[in-house]
Amino acid sequence: MSTALNIYDPSAKAEAGPSSLAGLTRAQMRDAMISAGVEDRKAKMRAEQAWRWIYHHGARDFDMMTNIAKDQRSVLAEQFTLDRPEIVERLVSVDGTRKYLIRLAPGVECETVFIPDVGRAGALCVSSQVGCTLNCTFCHTGTQPLVRNLTAQEIAAQVMAARDDLEEWPTSNENRQITNIVFMGMGEPLYNLDAVSDAIDIISDGDGMAIGRRRMTVSTSGVVPKIKELGERTNAMLAISLHATNDDLRDVLVPLNKKYPIVELMEAIKSYPSLGNSNRVTFEYVMLKGVNDTPAEARALVKLLKGIPSKINLIPFNPWPNSPYECSDWETIETFAEIVNRAGYASPIRTPRGRDIFAACGQLRSESKKLKASERRALQNNG
Template sequence: MTISLDLSRRPDQPQGPKSLSGMPLPALKAELEALGLAPKQAGMRAKQVRRWNQFFGATGFEGMTDIGKELRAELAERFTLDRPEIADHQVSRDGTQKWLTRFAPGVEGESVYIPDVGMNGGALCVSSQVGCTLNCTFCHTGTQALVRNLTAQEITAQVMIARDALGEWPSSAEDRRLTNIVFMGMGEPLYNLDNVADAIDMISDGDGLSIGRRRITVSTAGVAPKIPELGARTNAMLAISLHATNNDLRNELVPINRKYDLQTLFEAIRAYPGLGNSRRVTFEYVMLKGINDTPAEARDLVRLLKGLPAKLNLIPFNPWPGSPYECSDWDTIEAFAEIVNRAGYASPIRTPRGRDIFAACGQLRSESVKKSAAEKRREALGIE
């Protein structure tokens, strides 16, 4: 069964020299072969360019001292190492940062850096698509039509932009503030698994961005047939956007449940490679007042998780314009957490971060929609 969406047609590509920044190694090697380099030499030079760019953060070719001057000059003439354009950058009162990145005319996605996550460091929430098809009713991104999948290069670019802003080059820098990557931004990662897997290869490469796979988490709303494949291909940590303990309610909140119900979903989760006490599944559960927050539902959740190495993130609902939901009262959330905790499952309550800049969980939504994408392409080309 084919699950990935075919969004390979890309009329939105910007004009001008191609950027090699964040490009996967096979594609980088192919570009160098197209310059006339023999395959073996192209492979060696591609690794050198990749290391300068993705390990040291280079934004130009002139400093690549282990590459000959003539080749450096030719690379500078034909290519750039530019990051995508940052259309907007906001900083919250709590230190959270949000970037709106313009990957091409009409194609804009958001990423969020959350400082002080866990004992140390911070997490970058990256997008895998612009827009989304899943229409989860509590999620602002779900109100935006899908524009297209992001490429592996565009996913990796989000990490590089954050590294630029934090001044954390080279990748070996000590006391890094960016320590974790979470695919919890715009889009459903398992509907773009090829590009997500390629991006994880680059992000985790020791000669590149060098963030270990145990520090990379991929969240899915429940594309069940792709869950075991995700584990086999990426060895990343798994998170499930759950939010309900019965099919009737989950059908309403997370409509993909109508295709892959809870039984199908949990069968796929149990087939995820390498699950154990050191590799627990994270279940995300947004707390919606009067909808899914009763003690009875907490007990149902415990029964649902039985036998799985799991932990739970309770997420106070983050409001957005036009949302039909309210956040559960704090006492209600704490009572829910206590029931789950007593059953032996860690259930921290996630502190809302970046609400003042609409960077909190469930609030991401760019202005890129299919109609405006076409309009912006015309504007970029000067067509009335």
């Protein structure tokens, strides 16, 4: 049965108690050590020790931190925890995709998706906000009002929670399942750039989770003033949620376009740091039947992207309840892709993943396929 998952309860109050060190930046970790009574001159060293235990080894207990004196571990355990956000629901698709409903605070929840066989091994799609303000008409997330920005700690902790579930500690360069991070979950990352930038610093740190910056992609619907700053601060790969080649249509599909029209968006993209053949922009283009999928629009897309090192991801529309759109026919998508390919652009057709658990692109929101534990067991036994 389908039910609504409670993403936000405005009456909920934060629980009193020790705060978690999991997800803190290096500076925050040092400040935490000082607050625990560590001398200033030793705080940096102690923070570095804790950092490696938390982010390299995935420590869940201070007693694991054997290079920290036992009495100091006791002090830390009294004042802090190593808790991650709670995974309140974990759904696994028939194709191996995993969707997590993660409780970040009382009444505040987001969705995070692990997609196997993407990049070197697998990609984790993280959220930067609970809800969204952009109201893109093809996107289910856009139908949910913005609750709030996530902190850097909450963003980084999504990665930690997924690695817990995948049993991917300690960090290793071999047989890793999460090799790529994509900021394509709930929310517009560039409206929360400070937290996104700090989270990228945490996730990419070589003494911790060590996922390279060039293996992180930040997708924006086109917050023009922040695009160059994103590159300067993070050195992450850039993705643009485009979906139309003219302002009239994009104003409908991506209402942010009314504020930052296509010509301004393209100029901002051209200024992205280190743009080149080894650092191409990914343009996301969802295929909507009878809306943006004609050969003429494929040719217009080629013309629009001239001179920009680009890759175009063609995304078959993923349906959601009461959506006003349908997915383009497969033959139509292939014809579109062929025109773009002939012009010299890579234009892979993204295979829909996790549709059966509402984990596919554009489907994240406050609704999921939610079954009672007894019903899940019955399905597994019958499967």
